Structures are given as C-alpha cells and as structure tokens.
Amino acid sequence: MARVLIVDDSPTETHKMSTILDKHGHQVLTAGSGEEGVATAKAELPDVVLMDIVMPGLNGFQATRQLSKNASTSHIPVIIVTTKDQETDRLWGQRQGAKGYLTKPVNDAVLMNAINEVLA
DSSP, X not given: OOEEEEEOSXXXXXXXXXXXXXXXXXXXXXXXXHHHHHHHHHHHOOSEXXXXXXXXXXXXXXXXXXXXXXXXXXXXXXXXXXXXXXXXXXXHHHXXXXXXXXXXXXXXXXXXXXXXXHHO
16 A cells, blocks of 8 residues: 655644554655655655645645755645635645645545545
8 A cells, every 4th residue: 555644743633644554565664844744855865745834834835835846856746725715825825736625624535535526
C-alpha cells in the first residue's frame, strides 16, 4: 500500500488519521510542523502528503508550495486536511500545488477516497 506522510501539529488529529490509514494497510510517516514535513518529504519521498494549514512557523500553504516547486518532491500529491473551510482557502491551496482539499473532521471513506483519487 501507499506511504503517507501526515503533517499536522495536533497529536490528536495525527493519531486519528494514522488510525484510519493503518486500518487500510498504509504505511504512515508523521511530521509535527511544516518545516519538518518538507524535510521528511524530501528524505522519505512518500506516495502522498496529508497537510494541515494552521501550524506555527511554516504553515501548510507555504510547505505545500515548497514541495510542489521542488524538483525532488513535485511529483508527490499533497492533500490539504484542515479546519479552514472557505472557498478562498481551497483556491489558494490549489494555487500552492495541492491536489486535494479536505475539511476536518474527516471520516474514513472521504480520506481514503481522496488518497485513492490522487494515487490513481
């Protein structure tokens, strides 16, 4: 199955998503900040990245932009998973290079469909 990097500063959200991914047989990598997420993505080259937006330091939009503009990580699809539910946030996420946008709380089916879609 896929190697999925979760970039989220909330241990609770990371645990929730990890549990869903584990249950579906995916290998989970985690990062607690945007900076750590970018570094982990460059080092591990996961199949997909689940990116929170609101984080201290490098936010999810900035981290997504760095991944999508970097030659070694630009092929990795980023799905933004956030509490921000405005259309402007969705559009800005797409402009930064995100391939998907989910709003928390995210359920199993929605998360797995989004991952399967970007990996297809």
